[in-house]
Amino acid sequence: xxxxxxxxxxxxxxxxxxxxxxxxxxxxxxxxxxNKGFAGGTLQEIADQVGMTHAGILHHFGSKDQLLLEVxxxxxxxxxxxxxxxxxxxxxxxxxxxxxxxxxxxxxxxxVQAYVVLSAESVTDxxxxxxxxxxxxxxxxxxxxRAFEVVCAEHGxxxxxxxxxxxxxxxxxxxxxQVQWLLDPDAVDLGRxxxxxxxxxxxxxxxxSPSPLA
Amino acid sequence: xxxxxxxxxxxxxxxxxxxxxxxxxxxxxxxxxxNKGFAGGTLQEIADQVGMTHAGILHHFGSKDQLLLEVxxxxxxxxxxxxxxxxxxxxxxxxxxxxxxxxxxxxxxxxVQAYVVLSAESVTDxxxxxxxxxxxxxxxxxxxxRAFEVVCAEHGxxxxxxxxxxxxxxxxxxxxxQVQWLLDPDAVDLGRxxxxxxxxxxxxxxxxSPSPLA
DNA sequence: GTCAACTTACTATCAAGTAAGTAAGTAACG
DNA sequence: CGTTACTTACTTACTTGATAGTAAGTTGAC
Numbered sequence: 001x002x003x004x005x006x007x008x009x010x011x012x013x014x015x016x017x018x019x020x021x022x023x024x025x026x027x028x029x030x031x032x033x034x035n036k037g038f039a040g041g042t043l044q045e046i047a048d049q050v051g052m053t054h055a056g057i058l059h060h061f062g063s064k065d066q067l068l069l070e071v072x073x074x075x076x077x078x079x080x081x082x083x084x085x086x087x088x089x090x091x092x093x094x095x096x097x098x099x100x101x102x103x104x105x106x107x108x109x110x111x112v113q114a115y116v117v118l119s120a121e122s123v124t125d126x127x128x129x130x131x132x133x134x135x136x137x138x139x140x141x142x143x144x145x146r147a148f149e150v151v152c153a154e155h156g157x158x159x160x161x162x163x164x165x166x167x168x169x170x171x172x173x174x175x176x177x178q179v180q181w182l183l184d185p186d187a188v189d190l191g192r193x194x195x196x197x198x199x200x201x202x203x204x205x206x207x208x209s210p211s212p213l214a
Numbered sequence: 215x216x217x218x219x220x221x222x223x224x225x226x227x228x229x230x231x232x233x234x235x236x237x238x239x240x241x242x243x244x245x246x247x248x249n250k251g252f253a254g255g256t257l258q259e260i261a262d263q264v265g266m267t268h269a270g271i272l273h274h275f276g277s278k279d280q281l282l283l284e285v286x287x288x289x290x291x292x293x294x295x296x297x298x299x300x301x302x303x304x305x306x307x308x309x310x311x312x313x314x315x316x317x318x319x320x321x322x323x324x325x326v327q328a329y330v331v332l333s334a335e336s337v338t339d340x341x342x343x344x345x346x347x348x349x350x351x352x353x354x355x356x357x358x359x360r361a362f363e364v365v366c367a368e369h370g371x372x373x374x375x376x377x378x379x380x381x382x383x384x385x386x387x388x389x390x391x392q393v394q395w396l397l398d399p400d401a402v403d404l405g406r407x408x409x410x411x412x413x414x415x416x417x418x419x420x421x422x423s424p425s426p427l428a
Numbered sequence: 429g430t431c432a433a434c435t436t437a438c439t440a441t442c443a444a445g446t447a448a449g450t451a452a453g454t455a456a457c458g
Numbered sequence: 459c460g461t462t463a464c465t466t467a468c469t470t471a472c473t474t475g476a477t478a479g480t481a482a483g484t485t486g487a488c
Contacts, residue, residue, distance in 0.1 A: 039251055121251055123327055168402050235467085274467085
């Protein structure tokens with residue numbers, strides 16, 4: 001009955017050409033939303049970039065909101081997947097991985113900009129990406145916290161409550177540096193500044209040094 | 215000849231009522247742009263909030279772009295002025311001031327959100343606020359760097375090149391934590407996490423401890 | 429021949445900005 | 459003191475242009 005290879009029920013939208021087309025659209029959407037924001041970017045611009053009308057994009061994704069959500073989850077799979085599913089580096093290796101990521105990101109302004117713009121925009125009223133970023137940060141903080149627990153155990157430090165603060169801080173400093181770097185790439189060294197800050201925070205967690213501010 | 219107090223030429227737009235009205239508009243614009251972004255917020259919404267038509271706002275500010283610029287500089291004067299002009303805390307006092315600011319900001323979600331959204335949005339194409347934020351970060355990094363120089367001198371540490379990295383990192387971590395906090399206020403303690411990270415970074419600059427990642 | 433992948437054509441809505449008018453205040457002047 | 463001349467602070471009404479979404483039709487592959 002099925003006539004093709006799978007023997008399963010025929011899935012409506014799995015032809016390789018179609019999937020490639022959808023990927024093209026998603027890539028274009030990353031670029032446009034990255035350059036203009038979600039509110040500022042239009043379906044028309046995305047359509048132009050893939051040689052299509054804006055109605056064609058709606059045919060594939062139904063609505064602009066839905067397109068954004070698929071952009072976010074697609075990019076996440078393509079891009080940060082190694083942090084979440086595949087081979088999660090544990091312990092100190094995670095921090096090294098984050099530093100490496102910062103250096104790599106310094107050569108991928110487009111994607112960095114998309115994340116910076118969309119994550120900040122997501123805190124606005126009724127933004128369709130809000131839940132995505134909320135969960136994303138929650139997940140990432142959890143990963144970093146687990147790495148801290150491993151590292152603390154290795155160093156014989158009783159896992160302190162500072163792990164939560166430090167986990168948020170590490171992600172924060174990476175994001176914040178991206179903003180400054182995008183605004184003025186010559187003034188900020190994204191890789192080295194991230195490296196410095198991550199090392200400082202990790203140091204601070206594993207050593208119980210007294211604060212100079214207290 | 216003049217008849218009034220000044221003896222100068224008559225200044226056109228300095229009536230106290232008018233200035234108050236303009237301030238009302240600026241306050242409303244902070245709220246709307248903070249909640250919706252610059253691209254997402256409309257003059258209509260701002261006008262509604264001050265009981266006016268959108269044309270009335272254009273009468274005062276000329277264009278939406280101009281309104282944003284005045285919002286930014288007005289807020290900066292009102293808000294961060296103490297960091298730039300009035301009594302700049304020097305040395306370690308600056309870092310204490312930054313920590314205090316983070317704790318205060320935890321009770322001012324509206325303004326925090328406006329800065330988060332607008333600063334990130336400013337990296338998009340042709341955004342009218344781009345230059346403002348570029349200069350703002352440049353200025354702030356300079357202030358922090360000066361504080362680091364003072365502190366390093368006090369501690370007998372030769373002012374290292376890490377000062378530049380650390381200055382950017384401190385501002386970055388404050389901004390990045392704001393995003394996470396806005397997305398999930400219960401999951402992130404804005405004040406304490408900022409405090410922790412700032413202390414960690416300051417510690418790291420004044421001590422030349424070896425890196426655990428190296 | 430049926431279905432997916434589109435296009436064309438259209439609608440409804442909404443945005444910023446402009447133009448012109450009005451009401452109220454202020455200044456100059458006799 | 460009061461009329462005239464002008465300015466300021468708006469409103470109403472409009473233009474222009476763009477946008478997301480819809481509906482219906484077309485084409486080509488399997």
